[in-house]
Each structure stands twice: as structure tokens, then as C-alpha cells.
Amino acid sequence: MDAPLFPLFADLNGRAVLVVGGGTVAARKVEALLDAGARPRVGAPRLVPALQALADAGRIDWLRGAFSPRWLDSGIWLVVAATDAAAVNRAVADAADARRLFVNVVDDARLSRFHVPAVVERGPLRIAISTGGAAPMVARHVRRRLETLFDSAWGQLTELIGRRRDGIRAHFTDLAARRRFFDHLLDGPVLDLLRRRRPAEAEAALQQAMADTPPAAAGSVVLVGAGAGNPDQLTLAALRALNQADVILHDRLVGAGVLRLARRDAERIAVGKSARGPSTSQEQIHALMLEHARAGRRVVRLKGGDAFVxxxxxxxxxxxRAHGIAYEVIPGITAALACAAHAGIPLTHRDHAQQLRLVTAHCRDSLDTLDWPALAAPRQTLVFYMGVAALARIQARLLEAGLPAATPFALVENGSRSDQRVVSGTLRQLADSALRHDVRSPALLILGDVAALATDLHWFGAAPLPAADDAPSPSLPTPPTTLADAA
Known part of the structure; x- marks a missing residue:
């Protein structure tokens, strides 16, 4: 997969931009460049009437004739190839590359070094949408959606804040205090007054907001459940916390897609735990929370799944609480719910299971403390967290406790993510099937009659993989270390 484009807003005011082509497509590009204050130079043998009128009015410079690489040698900042001749467009792209100039070749993403996005304009507020040239119609559709969300008042608000920017910076010299002011401002009446065409009152409300903003708050910690890894399943409260965070302490299993939704300038600190490889102790996590909160920062402790499960x-x-730090908790979708839902497995079902048990199996000691006869009771669903490395022991203990060997299971690997896999079978095939399919953490084990429904009810990703053909005996050895520990 190609690397993503770097988003960039270019200041072209008064700068020369070469547009090669004299047709209607070139005319549209020239119009957009003129709006940005650029000085277009249009190279083409002939011009459509709209471009000819601009040339006659002295608003563009016309380089008459066939394309020549020399056109790029006289103070050009940017290049656009907009002809209907593929060979000419390629020659323009090659000449620009040789001179380290960014070039856009209309309708040819492969030759382009920059792309012109779809844009929502509200005065100085501009929202650009790009698909990297892969699907312009998607960008246009997103733009239409955004047009309905941001009315003209947003442009007026941007202009108002721009006029007051120096005063705001002088009043709030501390960056964190300035962020709190803007949070307070944007939740207040200013935007509504602008919508009602009352700009003087809006400006007075902004001035009042500066006076009313509370003093710098003490630091705090928010425990945020990030869910099973699919960023689409973050709660609105979690998203808001991520956008207000100064520091994010995140677990190993929190996906990159979730972290990308956080405020760009927030400090990100990985504090994951692992039985194999680098690990952060719980005491170190406590110390980091305390250090940053006491420094007045808003700390998000971002955990996979739900913080309380x-x-x-x-x-x-x-x-x-023992150290007097303010806190709040934002729940997340725990892995049992997310993985089961994305595997098509109802955790309870009046025909199969009236009871649900969530069990952790991250170490041998935790397994020894479980009530195995109770776990082997009928008409219930068992969900084992962090149990990949202990599957053989779980299988053996359940069989010894009397759970039938024909009890269905489902192993959900990377549940809710794009690379989700599900392995299904019966208890007597469990550990062998995990080895056969090289199941790795993060993976969740679901046991009970409801697990069999994954075969018929799956809807997300590929169909469940079959269990091992040859079932192992109940007395299985511990799986080798090819099965990663999920701790």
C-alpha cells in the first residue's frame, strides 16, 4: 500500500504557477488559482474563450505554443498538466520531477505529486477532502455531507477569532489555558449569535468569555475504554476526551486507528504489558498518571476494551483517589461484546444460554483459582479473555470438570478489526485447531452452544475457519510458544 499523502495548504499569493493546457479543464484550474491569489502562466497553442479573456485582461500570462521544459525555469512554484494528450502530460510531469517541482496531472494520480482536494469553503475556514486521487467521487460525496454540517456562521466565527487572535494569545499565555478557553468559547453563545446575524453581540460575548473563563484547572485523569480496536466503535464521550487530552497513556492493544483520532499534539506514551518483550509495570503507570496530572495536564488513560473489565x-x-487526583471514567465496548457481535454470536439466547461468564486466563495462578465445576455447568456461555497461551490447560480443565467434548467453541482473533479471523469447532478440537490456524493474540475464546451460531450468523469478514480434522485426546500438552500470550 502506498504511503498516505501529507496534507498541506499552500500560500500561492503572488506566486507563479504554470498550467499547461488551454481547454475547459485548464480554465477551471486557473480560476481556482486566481482565487488563491496566484499568478497563473498558461502554456498552450490556443485558449478557450474564458482563458483568452483572462489573458486579454492581463490576469494570466499566456505562453503561446507547444510545451517546452524551459517554461519551468523562470520562477515557477507549482505545475498543473491539464491537456488531453497523455504524452504531453507525461512530459510535463517528467520535467517538473527533474526540477523538484510539485506537479498535478489532471486525472492521473500516478503521475501527480500533489492532488487538488474537494473543498468546503466558509470564509477563511477551508475543509479539504482527498482520497489521494483514488476515488474523487468519494471526496465529492463527503464534501456534500460536510456542506450541510458547517454553515456560513463558521466562517464568521473564524474571522472573529482571527481578528482577536493576538489579544487571546496575550491574555492566555499558557497553551493549556488557551485550549480551555476555546473549549469554553465554542460551547458558548458566540456561534449562535453569528447565525442570528448579530455580530456586535457575538464579539461582546467573545470578550465576556475571555473574562469568564475559569482559572487553570488542576490536572485530571480520564479512564477511557477504547473498545476492541475498531475506531468506529469509540463512544462520543471517548472521542471528546481524546480531543481534549494533553497526555495519552495507551495500552499495547489500542489500535493505531484509535490513536489517530486523538488530538495531534497530545503526548502519546505506550504503557502496554506483555509477557514477552518490553512491558510497563502497573506501578510505573501509576507514577506516570500522577506525574502528568500534578503538572496540570489532562491525562487520558486509554485502555483496550473497557477499563473495568x-x-x-x-x-x-x-x-x-488516594493521591487526590480528579478522575472520571468513560466506558468502552468490552472485547466479549465486540468480538461476539462481529462473529455473529449472541452471548445469551433463550434456547441455549441464560447465563454469561467472563473469565480471565492470563496466567497459571488465575486458572487455579477458578471454579471449574461451575464453569462446566450447562446452558451458559463462557468467554475467556487473555487465554491464547493457556488453551490446552483450559480445554483439559473443562473436560475434567465434565463439560461435554462436543461443546461448541469460537476463537475470535482481532475481533471487529479488518483482519478479524474466527475459528470454530468443538471443545475436543480446541487447542489443536488454534495451533493449526496459528491463532495469536489478541484473541477471545467463546464456549457454549451459542458459539455454533457463528457458522450461520457471521456477517463481518470471512466465514469461520473449520476446526482441526483430527481431534486431539483430552490430555493435551501445553501449546508451544508459537501461540502468543495475550497479556
């Missing part, structure tokens, strides 16, 4: 959220709140 095998996430040590309770321990962290106890620590924060």
Missing part, C-alpha cells in the same frame, strides 16, 4: 481500572482509580 479485566483492565485494572479499579486499581488505578484507587491510586488516583
Amino acid at each position: 479485566f483492565g485494572r481500572g479499579g486499581e488505578e482509580l484507587q491510586f488516583l
Whole structure:
């Protein structure tokens, strides 16, 4: 996969931009460049009437004739190839590349070094949407959606804040305080007054907001559940916390897609735990929360799944309370719910399961403390977290406790993510099937009659993979280390 484009807004005011081509497409490009204050030079043997009129009015410079690489040698900042001749467009692109000039070749993403996005304009506020040239119609559709969300008042608000920018910066010298002011401002009456065409009152409300903004708040910590990894399933409260965070302490299994939704300038600190490889102790996590909160920062403790389901959220709140740090909790979709839903498995079903048990199996000691006869009871669903490395032991203990060997299971790897896999079978095939399909963490084990429904009800990703053909005996050895620990 190609690297993503770097988003960039270019200041072309008074700068020369070469447009090669004299047709209607070139005319549209020239119009946009003139709006940006650029000085277009249009190279073509002939011009359509709209371009000819601009040339006659002295608004563009016309380079009459066939394309010549020399056109790029006289102070050009940017190049657009907009002819209907592929060979000419390629020659323009090659000449621009040789001179390290950014070039856009209309309708040819492969030759382009920059792309012109779809734009929503509200005065100085400009929202640009790009697909990297892959699907312009998608960008146009997104633009139409955004047009309905941002009315003209947003442009007026941007202009108002721009006029007051120096005063705001002088009043709020601390960056964190300035952010709090803007949060306070944008939730206040200013935007509504602008919508009602009352600009003087809007400006007075902004001035009042500067006076009313509370003093710098003490630091705080928000425990945020990030869900199973699919960024689409973050709650609105979680998204808001990520956009207000100064520091984000995130677990190993929090996906990159979730972190990309956070404020760009927030400090990100990985504090994941792992049985194999680098790991951060719980005491170190506590110390980091305390250090940053006492420095007045808004800390987001970002956890996979839900902070209160095998996430040590309770321990962290106890620590924060003992040290007088303000906190709040934003729940997330725990892995049992997310993985089961994306595998098409109802965790309860009146024909199959009236009880649900969530079990952690991250170490041998935790397995030894479980009530295995109770886990082997009929008409219930078992969900094992962090159990990939212990599948053989889980299988053996359940069989010893009397759970039938024909009990269905489903292993959901990377549940809710684009690379989700599901392996299904029966308890007697469990560990062998995991080895056969090289199941790795993060993966969740679901046991019970409802697990069989994954075969018929799956809707997300590929169909479940079959279990191993040859079922192992109940007394299985511990799986080799090819199965990664999910801790």
C-alpha cells in the first residue's frame, strides 16, 4: 500500500504557477488559482474563450505554443498538466520531477505529486477532502455531507477569532489555558449569535468569555475504554476526551486507528504489558498518571476494551483517589461484546444460554483459582479473555470438570478489526485447531452452544475457519510458544 499523502495548504499569493493546457479543464484550474491569489502562466497553442479573456485582461500570462521544459525555469512554484494528450502530460510531469517541482496531472494520480482536494469553503475556514486521487467521487460525496454540517456562521466565527487572535494569545499565555478557553468559547453563545446575524453581540460575548473563563484547572485523569480496536466503535464521550487530552497513556492493544483520532499534539506514551518483550509495570503507570496530572495536564488513560473489565481500572482509580487526583471514567465496548457481535454470536439466547461468564486466563495462578465445576455447568456461555497461551490447560480443565467434548467453541482473533479471523469447532478440537490456524493474540475464546451460531450468523469478514480434522485426546500438552500470550 502506498504511503498516505501529507496534507498541506499552500500560500500561492503572488506566486507563479504554470498550467499547461488551454481547454475547459485548464480554465477551471486557473480560476481556482486566481482565487488563491496566484499568478497563473498558461502554456498552450490556443485558449478557450474564458482563458483568452483572462489573458486579454492581463490576469494570466499566456505562453503561446507547444510545451517546452524551459517554461519551468523562470520562477515557477507549482505545475498543473491539464491537456488531453497523455504524452504531453507525461512530459510535463517528467520535467517538473527533474526540477523538484510539485506537479498535478489532471486525472492521473500516478503521475501527480500533489492532488487538488474537494473543498468546503466558509470564509477563511477551508475543509479539504482527498482520497489521494483514488476515488474523487468519494471526496465529492463527503464534501456534500460536510456542506450541510458547517454553515456560513463558521466562517464568521473564524474571522472573529482571527481578528482577536493576538489579544487571546496575550491574555492566555499558557497553551493549556488557551485550549480551555476555546473549549469554553465554542460551547458558548458566540456561534449562535453569528447565525442570528448579530455580530456586535457575538464579539461582546467573545470578550465576556475571555473574562469568564475559569482559572487553570488542576490536572485530571480520564479512564477511557477504547473498545476492541475498531475506531468506529469509540463512544462520543471517548472521542471528546481524546480531543481534549494533553497526555495519552495507551495500552499495547489500542489500535493505531484509535490513536489517530486523538488530538495531534497530545503526548502519546505506550504503557502496554506483555509477557514477552518490553512491558510497563502497573506501578510505573501509576507514577506516570500522577506525574502528568500534578503538572496540570489532562491525562487520558486509554485502555483496550473497557477499563473495568479485566483492565485494572479499579486499581488505578484507587491510586488516583488516594493521591487526590480528579478522575472520571468513560466506558468502552468490552472485547466479549465486540468480538461476539462481529462473529455473529449472541452471548445469551433463550434456547441455549441464560447465563454469561467472563473469565480471565492470563496466567497459571488465575486458572487455579477458578471454579471449574461451575464453569462446566450447562446452558451458559463462557468467554475467556487473555487465554491464547493457556488453551490446552483450559480445554483439559473443562473436560475434567465434565463439560461435554462436543461443546461448541469460537476463537475470535482481532475481533471487529479488518483482519478479524474466527475459528470454530468443538471443545475436543480446541487447542489443536488454534495451533493449526496459528491463532495469536489478541484473541477471545467463546464456549457454549451459542458459539455454533457463528457458522450461520457471521456477517463481518470471512466465514469461520473449520476446526482441526483430527481431534486431539483430552490430555493435551501445553501449546508451544508459537501461540502468543495475550497479556
